[in-house]
Amino acid sequence: MEAPTILVVEDDRAVRQGIVDALTFSGYQVLSAGDGEEGLKLxxxxxYQLMLLDLVMPKKDGFEVLTELQRQRPGQAVIILSAKGEEDDRVKGLKLGADDYVVKPFGPRELLARVNAVLRRSTERPAAVAEWDFSEGVADFSRCEIRYPDGERCELSERERDLLRYFVSNAGRVVSRDEILRRIWGLEPHAVETRAIDMHIVGLRKKLRSPQSLVTVRGQGYMLGGGAA
Incomplete structure (x- = not known):
């Protein structure tokens, strides 16, 4: 089996080389970039299977890179590497989709342990879905729309698109409201009271043309239901 490939985006040449050497010695294939613009392009x-991403870089900072990455490659595994250990930065990075956050300075053993843990989790993560065929039509996530057999089309908002794609990627299991708030809204459930989830579920059921497309599981959450093909 081919070794996983890891992309290292770090502007400090000495730090970058040290990470590349440690990963290469441990058997990983490694790509690297020295600034945010080059890193995002790569x-x-x-x-690759995992990105190690510095926060403070020239041209584009790590938050900008992470935001665009998650827009175009949702679900991509990322570990943030930064000397900025403040809680707000860690929370922001995790809300933007990072899987872990390692504060500099760190030793190679700690980094490799984090890398192994995230790679292990990411192999179990459902791949991002481009389209979903269901009983009433096709949901095209790249175009943010639903196409029906009669030729009609219905636009999905970005939030509706992300929510429906998450349900499709997790078909066969109940998705809790807390999980939706964390993974789709980027909010901590204990810190917010919102009916936004219910409103989006109602809207999606209408657009899917089936009230059973998203089933409410009392006391647990929601799951893809009878509207699926």
Missing amino acids: ALQAN
């Missing part, structure tokens, strides 16, 4: 074009 991140969107290359084939």
Whole structure:
């Protein structure tokens, strides 16, 4: 089995080389970039399993890179590497889709342990879905729309698109409201009271033309239901 490929985006040459050497010695294949602009370009074009991303970089900072990466490659595994250990930065990075956050300075053993843990989790993560065929039509996530057999089309908002794609990627299991708030809204459930989820579920059921497309599981959450093909 081919070793996983890891993309390292870090502007400090000495730090970058140290990470590359440690990963290479441990058997990983490694790609690297020295600034945010180069890193984002490589991140969107290359084939890799995990990105190690610095926050403070020239041209584009790590948050900008992470935001665009998650827009174009949702679900991509990312570990943030930064000397900025403040809680707000960690929370922001995790809300933007990072899987872990390692504060500099760190030793190679700690980094490799985090890398192994995230790679193990990411192999179990459902791949991002481009389209979904269901009983009443096709949901095209790249175009943010639903196409029906009669030729009509219905636009999905970005939030509706992300929510429906998450249900499709997790078909066969109940998705809790807390999980939706964390993974789709980027909010901590204990810190917010909102009916937005219910409103989006109602809207999606109408657009899917089936009230049973998204089933409410009392006391647990929602799951893809009878509207699926």
